[in-house]
Amino acid sequence: AQSVTQLGSHVSVSEGALVLLRCNYSSSVPPYLFWYVQYPNQGLQLLLKYTTGATLVKGINGFEAEFKKSETSFHLTKPSAHMSDAAEYFCAVSDRQAGNNRKLIWGLGTSLAVNP
Amino acid sequence: KAGVTQTPRYLIKTRGQQVTLSCSPISGHRSVSWYQQTPGQGLQFLFEYFSETQRNKGNFPGRFSGRQFSNSRSEMNVSTLELGDSALYLCASSLAGVNTEAFFGQGTRLTVV
Numbered sequence: 001a002q003s004v005t006q007l008g009s010h011v012s013v014s015e016g017a018l019v020l021l022r023c024n025y026s027s028s029v030p031p032y033l034f035w036y037v038q039y040p041n042q043g044l045q046l047l048l049k050y051t052t053g054a055t056l057v058k059g060i061n062g063f064e065a066e067f068k069k070s071e072t073s074f075h076l077t078k079p080s081a082h083m084s085d086a087a088e089y090f091c092a093v094s095d096r097q098a099g100n101n102r103k104l105i106w107g108l109g110t111s112l113a114v115n116p
Numbered sequence: 117k118a119g120v121t122q123t124p125r126y127l128i129k130t131r132g133q134q135v136t137l138s139c140s141p142i143s144g145h146r147s148v149s150w151y152q153q154t155p156g157q158g159l160q161f162l163f164e165y166f167s168e169t170q171r172n173k174g175n176f177p178g179r180f181s182g183r184q185f186s187n188s189r190s191e192m193n194v195s196t197l198e199l200g201d202s203a204l205y206l207c208a209s210s211l212a213g214v215n216t217e218a219f220f221g222q223g224t225r226l227t228v229v
Binding site for chain 1: 120149151157158159160161164172174206208217218219220221222223
């Protein structure tokens, strides 16, 4: 069964530092890949997604992620962290072969703290 | 345009009671999915409805049920509530399904006492 692993449930960076949030999936066929962000007491908001085409995907708020098939990874990065980036980040995958049985499988999330 | 609206935002219920949560998707969206979010388990998929039909179902007991109306609004019901049902319940709507962007509501925080 498809699974998603987010390495590190808590990540702490200094303001202005590189943000790197890790996501690995288990699938022999590259799935659809998503990153979502959740601010306190809010729902989830899509940051970016990979479905096909260019493997480096740019999203909102300066985030980007690179799909690496050989590493089954879809890590999220941002060159310079802002205080406003403090939130919970979720990686999700969807099996592109599942047809109408397709559903999103979620990682457990990574809580990002940004220190002044 | 209006986003996904979930009502109520907060709910406190007693063990053994039942509860109904409501979700109004973005206009034009036909797919509505429900998730349970807890600190220990993360986001767990409950079910997805598309054009009034349940298209996908997660691994939850039969106490969890849902439905979708002709205007795409959806409800989920939990019967015989247990303490472990305390969670944030999130609804997401999308145009066609899970390979398109899902828009989430703010959730309903259910506390079972």
